[in-house]
Amino acid sequence: MAVGTVLVTGGTGYIGSFTSLALLENGYEVVIVDNLYNSSKVVLDRIELICGKRPAFYEVDVTDEAGLDEVFAKHPEIDSVIHFAALKAVGESGEIPLEYYNVNVGGGIALLRSMKRANVPNIVFSSSATVYGDATRVPNMIPIPEECPIGPTNTYGRTKVMIETVITDHVEAERNRCKKAGQPYERWNGALLRYFNPCGAHPSGIMGEDPQGVPYNLLPLLGKVATGDRKNLLVFGDDYASKDGTAIRDYIHVLDLANGHLAALDYLQEHKPGVRAWNLGSGRGSTVFEMIKAFSKVVGHDLPYTVVERRQGDVLDLTARPARANEELKWRTKLTLENACADLWRWVENNPQGYRQDPPAEFVEALKAKKT
Numbered sequence: 001m002a003v004g005t006v007l008v009t010g011g012t013g014y015i016g017s018f019t020s021l022a023l024l025e026n027g028y029e030v031v032i033v034d035n036l037y038n039s040s041k042v043v044l045d046r047i048e049l050i051c052g053k054r055p056a057f058y059e060v061d062v063t064d065e066a067g068l069d070e071v072f073a074k075h076p077e078i079d080s081v082i083h084f085a086a087l088k089a090v091g092e093s094g095e096i097p098l099e100y101y102n103v104n105v106g107g108g109i110a111l112l113r114s115m116k117r118a119n120v121p122n123i124v125f126s127s128s129a130t131v132y133g134d135a136t137r138v139p140n141m142i143p144i145p146e147e148c149p150i151g152p153t154n155t156y157g158r159t160k161v162m163i164e165t166v167i168t169d170h171v172e173a174e175r176n177r178c179k180k181a182g183q184p185y186e187r188w189n190g191a192l193l194r195y196f197n198p199c200g201a202h203p204s205g206i207m208g209e210d211p212q213g214v215p216y217n218l219l220p221l222l223g224k225v226a227t228g229d230r231k232n233l234l235v236f237g238d239d240y241a242s243k244d245g246t247a248i249r250d251y252i253h254v255l256d257l258a259n260g261h262l263a264a265l266d267y268l269q270e271h272k273p274g275v276r277a278w279n280l281g282s283g284r285g286s287t288v289f290e291m292i293k294a295f296s297k298v299v300g301h302d303l304p305y306t307v308v309e310r311r312q313g314d315v316l317d318l319t320a321r322p323a324r325a326n327e328e329l330k331w332r333t334k335l336t337l338e339n340a341c342a343d344l345w346r347w348v349e350n351n352p353q354g355y356r357q358d359p360p361a362e363f364v365e366a367l368k369a370k371k372t
């Protein structure tokens with residue numbers, strides 16, 4: 001019997017697809033809604049190849065409340081939602097803020113309204129370390145704990161803070177309403193998962209990040225440089241106050257991150273905390289130059305880069321203090337940066353067309369052999 005049915009918005013995207021896979025591997029049923037703005041339906045085949053199960057899929061925009069209502073009506077067994085669907089490019093968010101507020105904030109509100117109508121009480125939300133902004137502005141906040149004051153420095157970060165606030169108010173209001181009506185109120189809960197820098201791919205080599213258009217995260221860009229798709233990597237600033245002058249980030253393997261969602265879901269169901277935030281990071285900070293070195297090592301040769309001006313809205317150091325997630329969720333990262341680099345390279349080297357090509361036959365055979 002399924003341990004629960006989870007609606008995953010943005011479930012064909014990078015982190016959503018890995019979380020859907022982890023849910024299926026752990027006995028959950030998965031219903032995905034995604035408008036395929038930045039993803040491909042082919043990922044459903046890859047999930048099935050890896051775990052033998054296929055999520056239900058609906059091509060629905062998260063701002064379309066009536067569309068969401070229909071999905072909930074078709075799946076009355078849904079008891080929780082993991083909400084990934086969003087636009088996520090920091091730079092772009094400052095150029096087309098209305099799109100970002102519409103999808104990220106409007107979409108989040110549409111989802112919560114639809115969940116309320118369908119009486120679905122639990123939400124796990126993809127937030128981001130970006131909500132903290134420049135944590136070095138406050139003493140003793142690196143590595144960053146959840147108590148660090150919020151202070152986003154860009155539009156994208158502000159959309160995340162807004163939805164965190166909406167979720168918090170909504171859960172509190174539903175709890176109050178139930179209390180007054182003498183109904184069980186503890187069932188309304190929310191997890192705000194503040195991710196640090198997700199990276200890596202599936203070790204099988206058939207599933208990974210495949211954004212439509214130009215990627216803007218460091219590791220996928222390095223992948224493009226390694227395959228020759230891009231001439232060199234742009235390093236945004238080498239005059240930060242770090243050991244080599246480049247910005248520090250906390251890179252976390254996407255398989256670890258996916259498991260963090262399952263741990264949060266379990267925690268909500270078992271402890272019914274109301275709304276709680278958790279940092280999902282490794283606690284280890286790496287500079288851009290260290291990442292270039294680590295990835296070059298896996299690829300087998302040095303990758304070219306050029307240092308350019310700092311990028312607006314970037315900050316010196318986003319390294320997590322993951323103690324709360326370690327203790328409360330009993331979750332910690334198990335995979336290393338080196339694992340992430342090796343897995344990413346296996347994916348990129350063997351699938352230069354991402355999901356627009358067939359997966360390498362020998363990788364599929366290896367998966368089948370593992371199952372028998």
Ligand SMILES: NC(=O)c1ccc[n+]([C@@H]2O[C@H](COP(=O)([O-])OP(=O)(O)OC[C@H]3O[C@@H](n4cnc5c(N)ncnc54)[C@H](O)[C@@H]3O)[C@@H](O)[C@H]2O)c1
Pocket residue numbers: 009010011012013014015016033034035036037038039060061062063083084085086087088103107126127128129195196197198217
């Ligand atoms: N990747 C990161 O570095 C990172 C870091 C922190 C937080 N996050 C958050 O995690 C979540 C997932 O990120 P990701 O890296 O997997 O991104 P992604 O772009 O791969 O996935 C997002 C998915 O949402 C879908 N989507 C976009 N707009 C939609 C809409 N209007 N209706 C329905 N679906 C829509 C896209 O098609 C895509 O499949 C996002 O909320 C993002 O803000 C990502």
